Amino acid sequence: MKRCPNPDCRSEFFFGDAKTHCPFCHSVLVQDTAPAASPRVSLPLSPLVSPPQAQAEPVFMQHGRGGITCTGRVLELDHQAVFYSRAHKLFNALVRREPYQFAHQTLEYTVRVEPITDEVPSEVTDFCLYGNCLGRIQIGDEVRIRAKEQGGHRVVKSIYNLATGSEVKPGLQLSATAIWLTLGLLAALLAALACTVVYLFRSGVVAAFLLALLAACMPLFIMLIGFWILFRSVFPNRRRRR
Known part of the structure; x- marks a missing residue:
């Protein structure tokens, strides 16, 4: 060598x-x-770098006062469009707690979501989205869904698409809670009006008002009857002679 x-x-x-x-x-x-010793390679000292920590998986379902918050991945997206009459849509809003849609057709979406994990997901859940979607979501998108429990199912209030950074909201519609509140307010007004009428009759105010109205209108009636008698006496009916 x-x-x-x-x-x-x-x-x-x-x-x-x-x-x-x-x-x-x-x-x-x-x-x-004589063989030389194996060369040593001196490397510059580098600062201590901590190994990257694995990010914690987001919580799948969170229940709070404002409703349900779900962070997951869209597994299925089912769409259905049906034509209901106004009475049918009002019945669904009162009984099934569905939002009242002002469009000619009723749109229903079923969004199935699974947890965001690299392993086999241990659970899945479904959400109901009513109305036109102002935005787009696709299968595989990571989303954050805000919903509320109504009629035994979860109704979507808004969806934030984590993949595109956009928010998806239902179109123009009237919630079932607003319809119930409106009907309750009308029922309370009718009950108050009925109680007021009953109180007026029992207190005699209505009878006094009717007597005063009759006393005020009686001279007018007498004058009209007098004019009618005078008119008939001046212009009698001429019957045809046979």
Whole structure:
């Protein structure tokens, strides 16, 4: 084996006997019977870098006062469009707690969501979305859904698409709670009106009002009857003679 004798070359490589000159400094190689120690490569000291920590998986279902918050991945997206009459849509809003849609057709979406995980998902859940979607979601998108429990199913209030950074909301519609509140307010007004009428009759105010109205209108009636009698006396009916 040969090595380079030049101390400034700092070449610690060994070459075969066929090599005559150093490829770095072009010095004549000499024979070296003692094998040199294996070269050590000194690396610059690098600051201590902590290994990356695995990100915690988001909580799949969270229940709070404002409803349900679900963070997951869209597994299925089913769409259905049906034509209901106004009475049928009002019945569904009162009984099934569905929002009242002002469009000619009733749109229903079923969104099935699974947890965001690299493993086999342990659970899935369904959400109901009513009305036109102002935005788009596709199967495989990671979403954050805000919903509320109504009539035994979860009705979507809004969906935030984590993949596109956009929010998906239902179109123009009237919630079942608003319809119930409106009907309750009308029923309370009718009950108050009925109680007021009954109180007026029992207190005698209505009877006094009717007597005063009759007393005020009686002279007018007498005058009309007098004019009618006078008119009939001046212009009597002429019957045809046979």
